[in-house]
Amino acid sequence: MSEIILEAKNICKDFHDPVTIRVLNNINFSINKGDFVSITGKSGCGKSTLLYILSTMDTDYEGELLIDNVSMNEKKEAQLAKVRNEKIGFVFQFHYLLNEFSVLRNVMLPGLKLGKYSEKEVEARAMDKLKMLDIGHLAQKSVNQISGGEKQRVAIARALINDPHIIMGDEPTGNLDKKNSEIVFDIFKKLAEEFNQTLLIVTHDQNFADRTHRTIEMEDGRILNSKANAFNS
Amino acid sequence: MNVKLIFSIAKSLLLARWKQTLVAAIGVTFSITMFITLLSFMTGLNDLLDGLILNRTPHIRLYNEIKPNVNQPLNLATNTEYQHNFISSIKSGNSRQEIYNYAAITEVLKKDERVLGYSPKIIAQVFFNDGAIDITGIVNGINIEDESKLFHFNEYITAGNASDVEKLSNSIVLGKGLADKLLVNIGDVIQLTTSKGERFPLKVVGYFQSGLQEFDKTQSYASIATVQKLLGKPSNYVTDLQVKLKDIKAAPAVTKEYARLFNTDAEDIQTANSQFETGTFVRTLISYAVGITLLVVAGFGIYNILNMMIYEKMDTIAILKATGFAGKDVKRIFIVIALSIGFFGGMAGLLFGFGLSSIIDQIPFNTAALPTIKTYPINYNPMFYLIGSVFSLITTYFAGWFPACKASKIDPVIIIRGK
Numbered sequence: 001m002s003e004i005i006l007e008a009k010n011i012c013k014d015f016h017d018p019v020t021i022r023v024l025n026n027i028n029f030s031i032n033k034g035d036f037v038s039i040t041g042k043s044g045c046g047k048s049t050l051l052y053i054l055s056t057m058d059t060d061y062e063g064e065l066l067i068d069n070v071s072m073n074e075k076k077e078a079q080l081a082k083v084r085n086e087k088i089g090f091v092f093q094f095h096y097l098l099n100e101f102s103v104l105r106n107v108m109l110p111g112l113k114l115g116k117y118s119e120k121e122v123e124a125r126a127m128d129k130l131k132m133l134d135i136g137h138l139a140q141k142s143v144n145q146i147s148g149g150e151k152q153r154v155a156i157a158r159a160l161i162n163d164p165h166i167i168m169g170d171e172p173t174g175n176l177d178k179k180n181s182e183i184v185f186d187i188f189k190k191l192a193e194e195f196n197q198t199l200l201i202v203t204h205d206q207n208f209a210d211r212t213h214r215t216i217e218m219e220d221g222r223i224l225n226s227k228a229n230a231f232n233s
Numbered sequence: 234m235n236v237k238l239i240f241s242i243a244k245s246l247l248l249a250r251w252k253q254t255l256v257a258a259i260g261v262t263f264s265i266t267m268f269i270t271l272l273s274f275m276t277g278l279n280d281l282l283d284g285l286i287l288n289r290t291p292h293i294r295l296y297n298e299i300k301p302n303v304n305q306p307l308n309l310a311t312n313t314e315y316q317h318n319f320i321s322s323i324k325s326g327n328s329r330q331e332i333y334n335y336a337a338i339t340e341v342l343k344k345d346e347r348v349l350g351y352s353p354k355i356i357a358q359v360f361f362n363d364g365a366i367d368i369t370g371i372v373n374g375i376n377i378e379d380e381s382k383l384f385h386f387n388e389y390i391t392a393g394n395a396s397d398v399e400k401l402s403n404s405i406v407l408g409k410g411l412a413d414k415l416l417v418n419i420g421d422v423i424q425l426t427t428s429k430g431e432r433f434p435l436k437v438v439g440y441f442q443s444g445l446q447e448f449d450k451t452q453s454y455a456s457i458a459t460v461q462k463l464l465g466k467p468s469n470y471v472t473d474l475q476v477k478l479k480d481i482k483a484a485p486a487v488t489k490e491y492a493r494l495f496n497t498d499a500e501d502i503q504t505a506n507s508q509f510e511t512g513t514f515v516r517t518l519i520s521y522a523v524g525i526t527l528l529v530v531a532g533f534g535i536y537n538i539l540n541m542m543i544y545e546k547m548d549t550i551a552i553l554k555a556t557g558f559a560g561k562d563v564k565r566i567f568i569v570i571a572l573s574i575g576f577f578g579g580m581a582g583l584l585f586g587f588g589l590s591s592i593i594d595q596i597p598f599n600t601a602a603l604p605t606i607k608t609y610p611i612n613y614n615p616m617f618y619l620i621g622s623v624f625s626l627i628t629t630y631f632a633g634w635f636p637a638c639k640a641s642k643i644d645p646v647i648i649i650r651g652k
């Protein structure tokens with residue numbers, strides 16, 4: 001039995017606006033180190049809501065969340081920020097890079113915040129990540145000068161900078177064309193298979209989901225089933 | 234922690250919105266410039282006006298007032314517990330105006346550490362004879378050297394030479410207004426009559442102009458010896474002893490002490506000229522009030538611009554938070570932004586304020602009343618610059634505080650979901 005990286009225990013969430021609706025109902029699952037997991041389900045079934053809770057950004061829920069077997073429930077805002085910084089890399093549907101900074105600087109920022117390496121080292125590491133994703137030549141460009149697909153790869157490089165325990169993505173290919181989606185999927189696959197990187201990706205692209213190692217299917221705030229996929233791609 | 238990172242993010246955000254930043258900074262620059270200029274000019278003016286009187290006024294004046302004896306003989310004879318005397322129409326006794334024990338007092342003054350210097354004076358009421366008309370006036374017998382050293386007497390001499398009064402016997406320096414009334418020029422001889430009825434000829438050796446017209450119409454100065462001769466008094470006759478202290482604030486206390494010690498009347502500068510202090514205080518207060526108001530207005534400008542910036546930078550803040558920046562980091566970033574606007578705007582304001590006051594310092598300002606003043610007065614007190622920079626930082630800090638708190642509380646989920 002391999003090491004558990006993330007565990008959700010009886011997670012429930014209600015929205016109270018305008019009337020109380022249960023959006024997540026008793027979510028239980030765990031993710032092991034090296035897993036490449038996808039979450040699928042119809043639009044509005046609560047995938048994003050779940051992911052924001054798992055990423056520690058949303059703290060307004062019932063149940064328990066464990067990351068590296070440590071409960072997140074008692075942690076304060078600043079401690080959760082530290083957890084996100086150290087252990088979680090997040091990739092959004094819309095790339096969400098900071099326009100005020102160059103591509104390289106965008107990748108470096110979480111690394112500088114972590115403060116584990118000197119600025120020089122962080123820069124070298126950021127360069128490595130960019131090169132690994134074949135976008136080393138964009139390092140000095142401004143964010144406005146690169147394409148959507150490239151932006152998403154920069155965002156992945158940023159998610160990787162602190163060697164996170166898990167990378168989470170909320171429809172990271174949702175906004176990309178076929179070709180770029182394929183590139184992003186290949187990157188995830190390579191990360192999982194060559195670097196043993198743990199990944200948890202929300203998607204409603206069934207083709208994408210089928211090619212991950214495990215798919216969790218959601219419906220109306222519940223987990224419908226969780227099945228391992230054949231290693232076929 | 235991570236100070237360098239916070240500064241670098243703040244810098245990037247600032248530069249990305251450099252036009253707004255500039256507008257905010259110009260607001261601060263403007264108010265600090267006005268603050269410095271206003272205070273420098275106002276206090277310069279204050280010092281000038283105060284100097285007009287205070288420079289020439291002794292900190293302590295020792296004299297003997299003509300007044301009735303406090304210990305009336307009737308009271309000495311019959312004052313008991315059961316009796317109170319009401320005495321009406323008391324007359325002043327034959328008291329002398331001169332200071333007793335002049336020599337002994339000066340010995341004490343010379344030894345007193347607190348005393349900067351002293352200068353004796355005789356005040357004599359006279360009539361200046363101008364043909365058939367007599368003009369009342371005052372001859373002040375002074376020691377020119379002491380008077381110049383302590384009370385800047387020589388600075389007010391506009392024609393002639395002050396030291397001639399000492400060198401030539403029977404010479405006099407007239408107030409400009411008085412000289413004009415008497416129609417005399419330097420070198421002319423005037424006649425004056427003392428209160429005892431004796432006539433004296435005196436040679437005019439100079440004019441002085443104090444800046445106070447009424448004063449100049451009645452006052453004149455001669456040497457102590459000359460006035461003693463006018464009054465027919467011996468060479469130890471002095472009616473006033475003017476003392477200047479090292480610290481003007483000590484005057485009331487020292488005055489009380491001297492009055493007791495020397496058994497004379499004594500008056501301190503604060504009592505004699507209380508209206509000047511009030512005027513100075515009010516003018517300074519107004520300058521500070523205007524300066525601080527300007528700063529507060531600039532503060533609101535910064536507040537607005539930061540609020541706008543935070544509104545525009547919601548995404549940035551959400552991403553910073555999602556990637557591991559805590560609320561307090563975000564807050565620091567925005568406070569650093571506010572403080573740098575305050576710092577650079579304030580620095581520029583200090584420079585411009587210095588420049589503007591130097592320019593005002595060059596503008597000619599000639600007035601008959603103030604012969605020694607050639608340009609508008611400016612006080613370059615470094616204190617104003619210190620207060621200005623501290624205030625610019627404090628106001629921008631507070632202006633940044635609320636937007637920064639708001640930024641730190643932004644919930645990244647709402648922003649990211651909102652797209």
Ligand SMILES: Nc1ncnc2c1ncn2[C@@H]1O[C@H](COP(=O)(O)OP(=O)(O)O)[C@@H](O)[C@H]1O
Pocket residue numbers: 015016017018023041042043044045046047048049050
């Ligand atoms: N702030 C909110 N207030 C009320 N309801 C919300 C809010 N955010 C999301 N929801 C509702 O929660 C449900 C789940 O949303 P979401 O997690 O975004 O779904 P998904 O990502 O699976 O498409 C939806 O029905 C949505 O309308």
Ligand SMILES: [Mg+2]
Pocket residue numbers: 047048049
């Ligand atoms: Mg969603």
